[in-house]
Amino acid sequence: MKKFKLFAILSILTLLIAACGTDKDDTANESGSEGKVYRVGIDTTYPPFEFEKDGEYTGIDIDIINAIAEDQGFEIELKPMDFGGIIPSLQAGQLEVAIAGMSITEDRKKVVDFSDPYFDAGLSLVVANDTDDIEKIEDLAGKRVAVKNGTTGATFAQEQEKEHGFDRLVQFNDSPAMFQEVSNGNAQALIEDYPVIAYAIAQNDLGLKVVGERLTGAQYGIAVLKGQNDELLEKINAGLANLRESGKYDEILNKYLAE
Ligand code: GLN
DSSP, rough: HHHHHHHHHHHHHHHHHHHHHHOOBBBBSSOOOOEEEEEEEEEEEETEEEEEETTEOOOOOOOHHHHHHHHOOOEEEEEEEEEEEHHHHTTTTTTTTEOOOOHHHHHHHHTEESSSEEEOOEEEEEETTTOOEEEEEEGGGEEEEEEEETTTHHEEEEHHHHHHHHSSEEEESSSSHHHHHHHTTTEEEEEEEEHHHHHHHHHSSSOOOEEESOOOOOOOOOETTTTTTTTHHHHHHHHHHHHHHHHHHHHHHHHHHOO
């Protein structure tokens, strides 16, 4: 009798523990994506790739990752954060995936694996409409330059700063704050991805203009933590290829970039 009771209690406990386990820990790290929910880091201040509209996350990246997940039969949960926090969050195991207008770089490849490229971008120099003495990086000597924390724009500016003697670099956590700094004259220039600043200028009266040639070329990729999510990365690439083939990829781009 006693033995039976103990057995019953143990069985119930085991069931309870198992239930809790599946309940709250349905995110994935290990291979095998059946029924897993992958946490996807996004930067929701980055139109036309990622932004919030009527309380929903939307944009090219959001549509692409949703379409890939649907095509490949996995679930995702979007996790908005400052761009600078995304790679650290992947490394800390708080995310499995990142899509954030993230440029594929050799430096980042040391800690993440990238999908096949899905968009061509690159950096541009941006100034206020009434600025007429800045057209290239050399003209930034003695000027205040705004950049966004953790971005390729920030890295590029840090490298150039040494050579060209800026007054100083000012760092922001999101692009709108960086745009504002130049709009209101606190900084004389900023560096941003061309498609993002071109879209922002077309959409809003920011009082900003792009000057000179494109500073760098770059391609966006979807990131997973290096060496940890090979199966997931394969699915992402397969999904991406399917979207391109079916015309869905062009449809998404047109939705945000046409006109
Ligand atoms: N493409 C740039 C980078 O990878 C900026 C990305 C962003 O600000 N979301 O650093």
